[in-house]
Amino acid sequence: MDLAIIKTLPVWFVAFLFSTICHEAAHALAGKWGGDDTAASQVTLDPTPHVKREPFGMIVVPLISFFMNGGGWMIGWASAPYDPLWASRYPKRAALMALAGPIANLILMVLAAVAIHVGMSMGAFAHPASLGFDHVVATVDQSVTWLTTLLSVMFSLNLLLLCFNLLPVPPLDGNGVVPLFLSESLARKWTNMWRGSTSAMFGLFIAWAVFGKFFSPIFVFAVNLLYPNANYG
Numbered sequence: 693m694d695l696a697i698i699k700t701l702p703v704w705f706v707a708f709l710f711s712t713i714c715h716e717a718a719h720a721l722a723g724k725w726g727g728d729d730t731a732a733s734q735v736t737l738d739p740t741p742h743v744k745r746e747p748f749g750m751i752v753v754p755l756i757s758f759f760m761n762g763g764g765w766m767i768g769w770a771s772a773p774y775d776p777l778w779a780s781r782y783p784k785r786a787a788l789m790a791l792a793g794p795i796a797n798l799i800l801m802v803l804a805a806v807a808i809h810v811g812m813s814m815g816a817f818a819h820p821a822s823l824g825f826d827h828v829v830a831t832v833d834q835s836v837t838w839l840t841t842l843l844s845v846m847f848s849l850n851l852l853l854l855c856f857n858l859l860p861v862p863p864l865d866g867n868g869v870v871p872l873f874l875s876e877s878l879a880r881k882w883t884n885m886w887r888g889s890t891s892a893m894f895g896l897f898i899a900w901a902v903f904g905k906f907f908s909p910i911f912v913f914a915v916n917l918l919y920p921n922a923n924y925g
Contacts, residue, residue, distance in 0.1 A: 697763030700826070703838055704766045707845040708754050711800055711853060712770045713742050715793040719772035722792035726785035731772040746770045764825065766849075776887065783871040783879035790868025794854045801850035804843050805918055811843075823915055823924045825849075851914055856903055861895035862886040 720731035733741045743750045749769035757767045772793075779786035808829045811817035817840060820830040828844035831837050858866040867886060871879030886895075915924050 694763070700763060700838075700841055701758060703841045704758060704763075704826075704845055705754060707842055707849055708766050708768060709739055709750070710737075711797065711846065711850050712750065712768065713737055713739055714796045714800060715853060715857075716742055716770045716772045718792040718796035719774075719789055722789040723772065723774050723786075726778075726782060726789055728775050728778040728785075728789070730775045730778075734772050742770050745773075779883055780880060783874075783876070783883045786883060787869050787871040787879070790865040791872070793865050794857050794869075797850040797854040797857070801847055801854065804846040804850065808843050808847065808918065811840075819919055819922055823912070825911075828915060828918070847914075847918070848911065851911060852907065855907055855910055856899065859899050859903065861898050863892040863895060864899060867895065 714737070716731075716734055717736060720734035723729075723731050724735055734745070739750075746769060749771075751768075754766045754768035757765060774786065774789060808817060811829070816832055816836065818830045818832055820827045824844075825848045826841055826844050828847050829840045831840040857864050858869070860866040860870055868883075871882050874882060912924055916922060
């Protein structure tokens with residue numbers, strides 16, 4: 693693997709770790725506000741409790757995926773526990789807990805976009821010559837290439853986490869958000885219907901099968917919103 697790619701590993705890992713922690717901390721905080729303290733220890737940006745809960749998904753898989761994909765990708769996972777009896781009793785509150793994670797990713801993506809525009813207004817950043825997951829913005833000053841890589845990954849990765857997690861299949865957040873649009877009784881039935889590892893495995897299979905087909909145009913659309921006159925295709 694190219695040395696330049698290996699040098700981006702710390703930037704990728706920081707972006708992944710921070711984005712994932714914010715996602716799970718938002719879940720935990722929303723659950724706590726809704727009356728479920730099960731994930732109270734994860735209402736923090738300290739990576740320790742998150743990594744302790746999912747060391748494989750937070751450390752091992754991201755590093756393996758980075759090297760297997762030649763430094764152009766990093767995947768992994770984390771989780772925030774909740775009380776299923778609480779979710780069954782208060783399906784709307786549980787739905788808000790599910791929605792909190794993607795909202796955290798949306799906020800991080802917007803903050804990255806704002807930082808990119810600030811850098812461009814200062815003349816430090818520029819439009820990328822070609823579009824890629826880790827080069828949404830280019831640098832004028834080569835000494836801050838790490839910063840444009842970080843902002844690019846923060847923008848792209850949080851867009852991916854936002855879109856993927858909102859797919860309405862178990863065990864993804866989108867499935868948990870559905871009760872917000874149902875009556876209380878239907879919301880309770882929906883919540884109880886999708887319990888179990890079988891539905892989770894089936895849902896993940898569907899998610900991986902369909903996500904790649906529509907994320908690319910979403911990514912291009914988002915970058916064209918970031919640069920209205922660029923017309924990336």
